[in-house]
Amino acid sequence: MTTPPVRARDLGFLLHDWLSLEGLLAYPHFQDHGRETVDAMLDIAGRVAADTFLPHYKAADQHEPHLVDGQVRILPAIRQALAAYAEIGMFAAPFDAEVGGLQLPHLAYSAAMAQFMAANVATAAYPMLTMGNAELLVRYAGAALVRACALPEIQGRYFGTMCLSEPQAGSSLADIATRAVPDGSDELGPRYRLFGNKMWISGGDQDASENIVHLVLAKVPGPDGKLIPGTQGISLFVVPKVLVDGSAFAGQRNDVVVAGLNHKMGYRGTANCLLNFGEGAHHRPGGEAGAVGYRVGGVGQGLPIMFQMMNSARISVGLGAAMLGYRGYRLAVDYARDRRQGRPLAAQKGATGGPVAIIDHPDVRRLLLAQKAYAEGALALVLYCARLVDEERHGPAEGRTEAGSLLGLLTPVAKTWPAEWGLAANDLAIQVHGGYGYTRDFDVEQLYRDNRLNPIHEGTTGIQGLDLMGRKTLRDDGASLAILRRRVQATVERARRLPALADFAHALEVTWARIGALVGHLKAAGDDAASLAQATSFLSAFGHAVVAWQWLDQAVVAGTLDVAPDAEEAAFRSGKLAACRFFFETEVPRIDVWLGIVGRRSDLTQTIDPAAF
Amino acid sequence: MTTPPVRARDLGFLLHDWLSLEGLLAYPHFQDHGRETVDAMLDIAGRVAADTFLPHYKAADQHEPHLVDGQVRILPAIRQALAAYAEIGMFAAPFDAEVGGLQLPHLAYSAAMAQFMAANVATAAYPMLTMGNAELLVRYAGAALVRACALPEIQGRYFGTMCLSEPQAGSSLADIATRAVPDGSDELGPRYRLFGNKMWISGGDQDASENIVHLVLAKVPGPDGKLIPGTQGISLFVVPKVLVDGSAFAGQRNDVVVAGLNHKMGYRGTANCLLNFGEGAHHRPGGEAGAVGYRVGGVGQGLPIMFQMMNSARISVGLGAAMLGYRGYRLAVDYARDRRQGRPLAAQKGATGGPVAIIDHPDVRRLLLAQKAYAEGALALVLYCARLVDEERHGPAEGRTEAGSLLGLLTPVAKTWPAEWGLAANDLAIQVHGGYGYTRDFDVEQLYRDNRLNPIHEGTTGIQGLDLMGRKTLRDDGASLAILRRRVQATVERARRLPALADFAHALEVTWARIGALVGHLKAAGDDAASLAQATSFLSAFGHAVVAWQWLDQAVVAGTLDVAPDAEEAAFRSGKLAACRFFFETEVPRIDVWLGIVGRRSDLTQTIDPAAF
Known part of the structure; x- marks a missing residue:
């Protein structure tokens, strides 16, 4: 039996328990679909990803594209994999029926895409770009161009x-x-x-x-x-x-x-x-x-139109980065369960037993918890944004502006946070593997190399910071931040009723109050250039605060599901609570450091003599 | 004219202005050497590194060692480079004259080695291991083995x-x-x-x-x-x-x-x-x-003897990691000065001028300052330890125990801090280069891949944390920490007399007081296993606090040199002050986060169900 790259329960929890896919499926636009069709799509996506994308992950790294007579040749396995991807309708999944699409929610399509990106992000880049391209054409091009260019893309031919x-x-x-x-x-x-x-x-x-x-x-x-x-x-x-x-x-x-x-x-x-x-x-x-x-x-209107594709590409980059982090995490867990080495800390002197599995060492568990918090947190963030796409386009009229506004605010975060922290997760996955992880016999070194692209392309982390702090915050009327803060507060209210989460609820509330105060302070201070010099630190703080909110929200859901769990499900839920706890104990304290840097508005980077480097 | 991989002033400042090499040269053991012979050695090391190590940096990455009839073949350029290294006496540099050595201070040898490691860390690994090997033999083996094995190593033949x-x-x-x-x-x-x-x-x-x-x-x-x-x-x-x-x-x-x-x-x-x-x-x-x-x-005494070589290898790993970070930093500075892109933040709308060099963007300067702080801070730390080696072996009798004790405490830091933060510097060097930095046309991607080994070999970061917190702190009588804190306090006293540094002096004093209190608290609390579960965070905090101290100390020296500077030297000194300021504004605040984690002694990693991953 084929094992999908992403565990079914990991996706199912986010889609059904956390993001209420059923709520989306109640929209008239999605009336032809039910939970069964979506779950069937996810299931087949996992199998096709495992059977056709994963097997050439290493081969595509070793045999790069090359030019023959002016034509680029890529590994034949990539073509075969993309044919399989087309065959199950993945190119068509999120498009409207009138252009040949399956008219599935963007959320469901993104969850299916997660399987392919976890399996082989470089191969998944071809459909990712193709679908963004087609989406732009469907929205902005004339009928003849749509027919000639977009439809063959939606069929997976172009x-x-x-x-x-x-x-x-x-x-x-x-x-x-x-x-x-x-x-x-x-x-x-x-x-x-x-x-x-x-x-x-x-x-x-x-x-x-x-x-x-x-x-x-x-x-x-x-x-x-x-x-x-x-x-x-x-x-x-x-x-x-x-x-x-x-x-x-x-x-x-x-x-x-x-x-x-x-x-x-x-x-x-x-x-x-x-x-x-x-x-x-x-x-x-x-x-x-x-x-x-x-x-x-x-004429002259190209950039705003292109940014429709760019914004969707940015979120897709975040999804790819999350899945690279996720796959490294799962590989590290498997390795840590198998590999036996060392003795328990409490028994290091004069121990007589044999070596233990390294998953029993607290520092290895720390490395795994961090990966879980980064990878699953990043996946949750991107899927949350995918749901906002559905809400903006097909939700009840009164909620569309809010969804679009929040999506705009979260886009630089959904691009950057998975890229930076997914890469950090891949770094830790190597560390769990020790010297073996540094060799090309294991996939974790390639995941790390692959993920290093994500903080660069489709707008570097520095550029995302300028977008978040400039256009989305300082030059914004504050409406989108207010929407976000209301949603955060709703989570805080739910979490503070659960004893295990009450402290975290308080910490989250304090964090967001600080961010709100800081934004007010920066707006009042003027001199945007001085604030924008700290934009990357602002993005770091903001991103961590967003993910902290979503981890708390995941923990609330995991802690209040009303179906009694079996042992495996109980372990799954305890993992969600542990990752939330890890995030609040270890990651949330960093936020104040970044906010402090932003608030201080040091002039160091503006005034330093370039000759001093 | 050949440009050495490491700028002469960068080494000269650390050796002469900061670490007072002249003080070492006054020891009887080094009586045959003066500043001139050392500077000549550094000069020729820089030239040979540039002429023989650097040119095959990329080739050695592309043409890996391979087996032919059971014999490993390596790139011929590596052999030629190591012959040149032998010819200038580098293998012999730190050894005593009685075994054919040049009897140079370990500090001077390390600074010369910095040139070779910056140029090509993989080629430099051969002599690094050879010399550690010979050093062990000279100290512990019988005369016949020394003659048969160590002497040919010191000659660079074995x-x-x-x-x-x-x-x-x-x-x-x-x-x-x-x-x-x-x-x-x-x-x-x-x-x-x-x-x-x-x-x-x-x-x-x-x-x-x-x-x-x-x-x-x-x-x-x-x-x-x-x-x-x-x-x-x-x-x-x-x-x-x-x-x-x-x-x-x-x-x-x-x-x-x-x-x-x-x-x-x-x-x-x-x-x-x-x-x-x-x-x-x-x-x-x-x-x-x-x-x-x-x-x-x-029989049965192998491990403590091997640890003499291991400890010296750990510091050498730190040196290599520092130099990888350093070379990436210099490449990033050059790139940022050449590459023109974008407009100043203050003039982004409606700007009419052409694009500026990217070194003019505050966020790029932030990336460069961080690299400078990490790479030069790491180099300083390792050279400081090299001086302790000289003090322990050849210094006045009354200071030897202190030097050895401090060296033991700092060894896990000198191994880990450069490895972790040198790698972080290489990550930022790629970021400065943007998409170009992700291609194999530039060296920064290779520097990043090379440096990823350093947190793993010769004891992972996790193992260094256990060494620092366990053997060197919890199970130590506190003498070595007391020595370190006295040296820190001496820097604090000097710095607080300089207006530009007084705030940093205060911050450093507070930081070390917290570390001291935390160590006392952990010793009193008992249950070392619970403390050791946080050992990596302890190492992170401790390492940053050590480097903060040394940055402040470098800044004190740069701010009080009594030779009037020319423009280039003035820029150099302002760079040291800027890096110190960066470290205290941006890095020192992280220390409290790690100390908080250690102090809380969360039981999360000890109690989590392994099935929850």
């Missing part, structure tokens, strides 16, 4: 990319220099020719799908032929690798070439490319140089 | 290893099963035949030296033929790969074979082997199976 960064402008999109020159129009809409280079393009080329749909940010020159400075000049274009039905150049190879592959520390199964658009050297659709692209949205 | 771990007994030496059966004696002393397997043997085989001297822990069977349980049964043996002059089997290949190579995440240039002793299948010295070994020290 894959998609997002092309934002350029070699000279990593995170600074204002400085992109790719030009989009008007070139008439055809059935697919206003047509352009694109010229420029795009860097760090995951899935930028591969040989696993029939076609590739690039979503490309570029600037349309003004009347003077110059590019408009800043982000206002950015527009969004659909640039298929092979031109699609409805294009005047349908069937022709577009003028997009792979200029190089990036050789990474991890995530090696995901081909990461430098793409050149409009070189004209190898491919000239209609006989002319220039990559043919179709504009989506108005 | 390399050495330490063979402790076995596959079934990683850190738990009580459980080793290698047997040493008496086999008469010859000119080299009491001779044994060894049978067993040793795991994780760095430099266990290679083709860069004429011979390999293994120091092997094994158990001599008792009269009943059984091995004595526990560590009391352990003896120490010299087992050369090729039997040496004075042996009855001189010139014969010993019965030691490489059973396999470990394929690691990093440190790949260091061949890491599973060795089988006494198989008898390939080599039979004197026609018999069994690896021929010569006992050093008495």
